[in-house]
Amino acid sequence: MPFIQERTLADLKIKDITKLETWNIKELRKLRMTINNRINEFENSSKQKELAKSNPLQNKNLDELKEILEKVLKAERELTTQNR
Numbered sequence: 001m002p003f004i005q006e007r008t009l010a011d012l013k014i015k016d017i018t019k020l021e022t023w024n025i026k027e028l029r030k031l032r033m034t035i036n037n038r039i040n041e042f043e044n045s046s047k048q049k050e051l052a053k054s055n056p057l058q059n060k061n062l063d064e065l066k067e068i069l070e071k072v073l074k075a076e077r078e079l080t081t082q083n084r
Helices: 025-044 062-082
Strands: none
């Protein structure tokens, strides 16, 4: 019987957003998508959805989100370069 690896979702709530170097590629990708969605919400809606207190993006404004996104993109690049 072949080994079946359990798929787990990246849980952003338990991660430290200031230590992206400790995140894996799956978690970084999920964070990037979440940030992009949040940026789109800021740019296309007059009222943004309230985020849970456990969400690492809670209370972040548009400029902060864009800054975090740049850091995430850099961390993704560094991680993919290391894995080559």
